[in-house]
Amino acid sequence: MWKKSLCLLIPCVLIAYYCYAPIPHEIEQHWELMMIWSFMRIQMHIAPLFEMLGFRPFPLLEILVVPPTSDENVTVTDTLFNNVPVRVFVPKQKSSTLRRAVFYIHGGGWVTGSAAWDPYDELGRWMVERLDAVVVSTDYRLSPQYHFPTQFEDVYDALRWFLRKKVLAEYGVDPTRICIAGDSAGGNLAAAVNQKLLNDPEIKIKVKIQSLIYPVLQALDMDLPSHRENIHMVIVEKEHLVEFWSRYFTSDKALLEAMVANQHTPVESSHLFKFVNWSTLLPERFKKGHVYTTPIHGPSELAKKYPGFLDVRASPLLANDSILRRLPLTHILTCQYDVVRDDGLMYLSRLRAAGVRVVHEHVEDGFHGILSFGSSLINFRAGKREVNKYLKWLKENL
Numbered sequence: 075m076w077k078k079s080l081c082l083l084i085p086c087v088l089i090a091y092y093c094y095a096p097i098p099h100e101i102e103q104h105w106e107l108m109m110i111w112s113f114m115r116i117q118m119h120i121a122p123l124f125e126m127l128g129f130r131p132f133p134l135l136e137i138l139v140v141p142p143t144s145d146e147n148v149t150v151t152d153t154l155f156n157n158v159p160v161r162v163f164v165p166k167q168k169s170s171t172l173r174r175a176v177f178y179i180h181g182g183g184w185v186t187g188s189a190a191w192d193p194y195d196e197l198g199r200w201m202v203e204r205l206d207a208v209v210v211s212t213d214y215r216l217s218p219q220y221h222f223p224t225q226f227e228d229v230y231d232a233l234r235w236f237l238r239k240k241v242l243a244e245y246g247v248d249p250t251r252i253c254i255a256g257d258s259a260g261g262n263l264a265a266a267v268n269q270k271l272l273n274d275p276e277i278k279i280k281v282k283i284q285s286l287i288y289p290v291l292q293a294l295d296m297d298l299p300s301h302r303e304n305i306h307m308v309i310v311e312k313e314h315l316v317e318f319w320s321r322y323f324t325s326d327k328a329l330l331e332a333m334v335a336n337q338h339t340p341v342e343s344s345h346l347f348k349f350v351n352w353s354t355l356l357p358e359r360f361k362k363g364h365v366y367t368t369p370i371h372g373p374s375e376l377a378k379k380y381p382g383f384l385d386v387r388a389s390p391l392l393a394n395d396s397i398l399r400r401l402p403l404t405h406i407l408t409c410q411y412d413v414v415r416d417d418g419l420m421y422l423s424r425l426r427a428a429g430v431r432v433v434h435e436h437v438e439d440g441f442h443g444i445l446s447f448g449s450s451l452i453n454f455r456a457g458k459r460e461v462n463k464y465l466k467w468l469k470e471n472l
């Protein structure tokens with residue numbers, strides 16, 4: 075008898091464990107989200123096993139890959155820009171004028187994701203349809219096989235290839251109407267390449283808009299109010315965020331452990347804390363109920379071995395005002411129930427203080443990754459709503 079009960083109890087506990095998530099009641103479609111979340115958590119748990127066997131860490135996500143399929147309105151091609159794989163979406167209809175363009179960078183914690191994933195493929199098609207834009211959706215090599223700055227450099231190489239007069243002319247793109255956009259880790263890369271472009275003497279083109287969708291922007295302070303409030307939030311838990319960050323730089327567990335303890339920045343770099351000081355940079359509403367403590371200093375050897383986390387190309391919030399001031403019109407989307415929410419909010423404050431025009435969209439019932447949940451495959455109402463708002467904004471401003 076007890077054996078039977080045990081046989082029943084174990085799967086029940088497992089199911090409950092994987093499904094349980096403290097989803098705030100403001101977020102709609104609880105059950106669907108819980109199903110997706112349990113699928114993702116299973117992935118996270120089996121990832122180390124797959125890595126040990128030498129496979130990519132998230133094999134189940136391969137189901138999201140779709141081939142480049144053209145239809146009557148859009149030509150979709152997978153090609154290489156400077157040896158970096160990109161998926162290009164070009165409207166089929168002939169145009170007598172030059173078109174605007176979006177250079178898009180997908181998310182996935184620098185460890186997974188692809189321009190070929192269904193939600194990104196679909197977003198590319200919608201941009202073509204709604205904006206009559208040329209869309210370049212770039213890939214980049216991923217961790218743990220490749221660490222920073224490979225991801226950044228791949229994206230920058232593809233971007234540099236695209237921003238040449240000859241290539242823009244080939245695709246019929248208006249050089250004065252270009253947007254660089256990305257979500258999550260792609261938002262990080264978008265912010266970083268936009269800063270880099272400002273000091274690149276070889277690139278004469280001025281980007282019109284940068285769009286940062288729930289971007290990840292700093293690796294110095296792992297104890298922001300949004301980290302505390304969303305420690306076990308759906309889609310990205312704090313534990314995953316810290317792991318993605320440390321693995322962007324190395325597979326050495328020493329950095330991960332130091333980041334978990336928020337003791338990784340050496341004393342020589344203390345002057346950088348002012349750039350990520352949430353106590354000065356967050357609006358009152360998001361500070362409520364939280365007490366600021368300066369991160370504890372970590373060993374210098376760690377930062378010497380893995381200087382990436384102190385590099386502005388990985389943590390764009392570390393740029394000084396003389397850089398920020400020159401950035402183009404910026405669109406930032408943040409979600410209330412998102413562990414990286416405060417990165418976006420702090421960048422918003424810093425950009426505004428530097429005199430940059432910023433349009434901010436805060437999604438009160440949003441969670442990390444919500445735009446990808448607006449695709450036909452997943453079809454979340456709030457995701458669809460935000461995708462539509464986003465396309466409308468781009469249409470009016472690009």
Ligand SMILES: *[C@@H]1O[C@H](CO)[C@@H](O)[C@H](O)[C@H]1NC(C)=O
Pocket residue numbers: 145146147
């Ligand atoms: C192509 O565009 C037309 C007009 O906007 C639309 O009605 C049609 O559904 C589109 N075709 C596809 C395959 O999306």
Ligand SMILES: *[C@@H]1O[C@H](CO)[C@@H](O)[C@H](O)[C@H]1NC(C)=O
Pocket residue numbers: 347348351353354366368
């Ligand atoms: C952060 O800001 C608070 C309040 O403005 C200030 O008291 C503290 O010294 C700052 N800490 C750092 C490391 O910049």
Ligand SMILES: *[C@@H]1O[C@H](CO)[C@@H](O)[C@H](O)[C@H]1NC(C)=O
Pocket residue numbers: 394395396397
């Ligand atoms: C700002 O950063 C740039 C590039 O890192 C550096 O060259 C410059 O000296 C810095 N300016 C100030 C005022 O710190």
